[in-house]
Amino acid sequence: MPLNVTIADDSAMSRKGIRRALPADWDVVIHEACNGKEALAAVDEGHADVLFLDLTMPEMDGFEVLTYLKNHHKKIVVIVISADIQPQAQALVYQLGAFRFLQKPLQAGQLHEVLHEMGLL
Amino acid sequence: MSTVQISDDQKDALQEILNISMGQAANSLARLISCKITLSIPQISQTTPHEFSQLFEQGETMHYTRQSFLGDLKGEMLCLMDKSGCDAFAEAMDYSNPPSATELQELILDVSNVLAGACLLGMSKQLTLRNTLNPPMLFDPTLTDFSNLKWQSALLMEVDFVVERANFSSRVIICLEESSISELIDRIDKLLE
Amino acid sequence: MTLDELFPYVIRQLPIGVCVVNPEYNVVTWNNFFAERLNITEQEVHGRTLADLFPQQFAFLKRKIDSAFLLNHSSFSYWEQRPHVFQFQSSRPITGEETAMYQNIELFPLSAPEAAPEFVCIIVHDVTVQASYYQELRRMAGQLEQERDAQKELLRKLKETQSQLLQSEKMASIGQLAAGVAHEINNPIGYINSNIQSLKDYMQTYTQYNQSLMQLIDSTGLDKLIAQKDLLAEEKQINYLNEDIWDLINESLEGAERVIAIVRSLKDFSHVDSSEWCYADITQGIENTLKILQHEIKYKAIVHRDYQPELPLLYCQPMQLNQVFMNLLVNAAQAIEDKGDIYISVQTPESGVLEIKVRDTGCGISNEIQQKIFEPFFTTKPVGSGTGLGLSLSYGIIKQHKGDIQVSSQPEQGTEFCIRLPIVDEPTDKGM
Numbered sequence A: 001m002p003l004n005v006t007i008a009d010d011s012a013m014s015r016k017g018i019r020r021a022l023p024a025d026w027d028v029v030i031h032e033a034c035n036g037k038e039a040l041a042a043v044d045e046g047h048a049d050v051l052f053l054d055l056t057m058p059e060m061d062g063f064e065v066l067t068y069l070k071n072h073h074k075k076i077v078v079i080v081i082s083a084d085i086q087p088q089a090q091a092l093v094y095q096l097g098a099f100r101f102l103q104k105p106l107q108a109g110q111l112h113e114v115l116h117e118m119g120l121l
Numbered sequence B: 001m002s003t004v005q006i007s008d009d010q011k012d013a014l015q016e017i018l019n020i021s022m023g024q025a026a027n028s029l030a031r032l033i034s035c036k037i038t039l040s041i042p043q044i045s046q047t048t049p050h051e052f053s054q055l056f057e058q059g060e061t062m063h064y065t066r067q068s069f070l071g072d073l074k075g076e077m078l079c080l081m082d083k084s085g086c087d088a089f090a091e092a093m094d095y096s097n098p099p100s101a102t103e104l105q106e107l108i109l110d111v112s113n114v115l116a117g118a119c120l121l122g123m124s125k126q127l128t129l130r131n132t133l134n135p136p137m138l139f140d141p142t143l144t145d146f147s148n149l150k151w152q153s154a155l156l157m158e159v160d161f162v163v164e165r166a167n168f169s170s171r172v173i174i175c176l177e178e179s180s181i182s183e184l185i186d187r188i189d190k191l192l193e
Numbered sequence C: 001m002t003l004d005e006l007f008p009y010v011i012r013q014l015p016i017g018v019c020v021v022n023p024e025y026n027v028v029t030w031n032n033f034f035a036e037r038l039n040i041t042e043q044e045v046h047g048r049t050l051a052d053l054f055p056q057q058f059a060f061l062k063r064k065i066d067s068a069f070l071l072n073h074s075s076f077s078y079w080e081q082r083p084h085v086f087q088f089q090s091s092r093p094i095t096g097e098e099t100a101m102y103q104n105i106e107l108f109p110l111s112a113p114e115a116a117p118e119f120v121c122i123i124v125h126d127v128t129v130q131a132s133y134y135q136e137l138r139r140m141a142g143q144l145e146q147e148r149d150a151q152k153e154l155l156r157k158l159k160e161t162q163s164q165l166l167q168s169e170k171m172a173s174i175g176q177l178a179a180g181v182a183h184e185i186n187n188p189i190g191y192i193n194s195n196i197q198s199l200k201d202y203m204q205t206y207t208q209y210n211q212s213l214m215q216l217i218d219s220t221g222l223d224k225l226i227a228q229k230d231l232l233a234e235e236k237q238i239n240y241l242n243e244d245i246w247d248l249i250n251e252s253l254e255g256a257e258r259v260i261a262i263v264r265s266l267k268d269f270s271h272v273d274s275s276e277w278c279y280a281d282i283t284q285g286i287e288n289t290l291k292i293l294q295h296e297i298k299y300k301a302i303v304h305r306d307y308q309p310e311l312p313l314l315y316c317q318p319m320q321l322n323q324v325f326m327n328l329l330v331n332a333a334q335a336i337e338d339k340g341d342i343y344i345s346v347q348t349p350e351s352g353v354l355e356i357k358v359r360d361t362g363c364g365i366s367n368e369i370q371q372k373i374f375e376p377f378f379t380t381k382p383v384g385s386g387t388g389l390g391l392s393l394s395y396g397i398i399k400q401h402k403g404d405i406q407v408s409s410q411p412e413q414g415t416e417f418c419i420r421l422p423i424v425d426e427p428t429d430k431g432m
């Protein structure tokens, strides 16, 4: 069965960018979310075995999504892809249980490496 | 209002590009002062001289700097800093406490240079544009006659930086000349292809 | 000279300072601008550290260099905030007034494309000419501002003097009028008073004489005569006259005395030298003022007095203080629209201080106006009825007494003016 992947980012360009950067031969169903709330809805519907998560988003930001997931013990692979690259933001993201932190603009090579490392490919 | 229209897709892209450059700017500053910085979502708008003059309505409560840039894009960076937060911020940057008037000026120029530099250079890099930034200058809007500006329309890109620990907030505005807007949009379209 | 040689040559000769350093703050090279001023050649300086070359400015340079390396873009320093980072002599050692060079500095990172910076280049611009020009401008602007402030102050003083003149003219003419009236009334009221007094004495004799006459008629036993006398007395209402005469005379005497008292206060009030310093009884001054204002106050307000017993005499200008009381009391009466009360208290709340309070139950003063009432020419009264000088002059007089006058007021409730005067002794050294 293919994996469910959700891309949560408020920018359409960013979502498109992440979609493009995913390996072409990866057998997944891709869902999209425009803010934190939609991301959590996707999680509830089982659409997010893997969640690509932006940090600065309207309605509910990435930190809040991570906090919610942590508090509700959701076992989801979260890969944060963010423009906010401050060391403090990265540290917080890891504390909140994210698997990886990737910088924007996203580099496809880096993403593939991460997916390999985590045995998702 | 303007000859150049920006579509929603272009705006979204520009916002994201700014987001990334602002993120880099914040990162630069955060490393200098070892404080976490909170960023707003960038605002993009086209403006008339009249609307532009309203940016300065907070008058005396703010410090202002301006910094012009040349190259593929032409315009000015403005940096607005809340006066009340500046002292606390100076402390975070190892100035004497409270900072003297010239120390404060130096700090304001330094901070705006870091923020504006990182914002502009980050944006230029993503769009493969070449730009050079001139030194920042202190700016006193009360001495400026905004009723006499020679342009009709400009593009404003604004982001707020907040250093919560020092209660310091600052707004960086990239102001783009009308003639540079089409160049910017061209580059964005290339990126969106 | 080949093209390759040309460029380093140009850099060496440039009229701006160029110095390249590595991340360890060692100088890699610099141009003649530095070399000539510090007497250290390009070859000699190679590898020396900034800490050693510029020990005093090292901390600052280090911070700027770190920032350029870390952020990978330029950082700046300006003469306005740091005029002389490098201790270079002025570029105008002979003709210029300044001794040290003013500098603008830019530090920019040098790196291969897409790589981390390897060096930072320090560029020094000599801006001595601009800086001293700018400073001269600023100095002139400052001077202009000072002159403008002095003019403003002069204008303020002029206005103040003018208002004082006007007010003292007003007071002087009231004084003259009062003195004139007092003088004119004094004589007639004097003889009216003594004449009525004599009249009273005569009437006493006259009634005694009349009574004896009546008794004499009664003692004759002539009924007809007696009846005629009684009829006559009844016809002329002699009994009533006998009673009323005394009321009339006494009332007239009282009236005359009152007039005399008023004349005396008028004379006191318009004392020739109104700025004379002497010991005076403040309550006496208030009472005199009240007498003069009687007709202004009587129909509007009841005056309540609260004078602390055995108040000390105050060394002051009594006539000037009377002016103050007059202004306060007139204002109080004017503030009362229909009927109200005026409370006057004189106390020594602490030793060495005399406190005079005048409170009314009039219209009160709104907060916005309260700060303005002591300004000369400020008035809310209709044109022609108030000059707006009363309080400003009172303020001046109280200040002359080294005292303090304050207002507190609730709109619609009333107003209280509180004067605090230091109780001081007559200065012994008059020459001071």
Ligand SMILES: Nc1ncnc2c1ncn2[C@@H]1O[C@H](COP(=O)(O)OP(=O)(O)OP(=O)(O)O)[C@@H](O)[C@H]1O
Residues within 6 Å of the ligand: C327, C331, C332, C335, C360, C362, C363, C364, C365, C373, C378, C379, C380, C381, C385, C386, C387, C388, C389, C390, C391, C392, C415
């Ligand atoms: N007791 C008071 N109650 C209410 N308002 C007062 C009182 N005393 C002063 N004021 C206000 O302060 C103003 C200034 O008073 P001031 O005595 O200086 O001038 P004036 O009474 O207007 O004119 P002038 O005293 O020359 O006749 C008045 O116009 C009035 O508005």
Ligand SMILES: [Mg+2]
Residues within 6 Å of the ligand: C327, C330, C331, C386, C390, C391
């Ligand atoms: Mg008055």
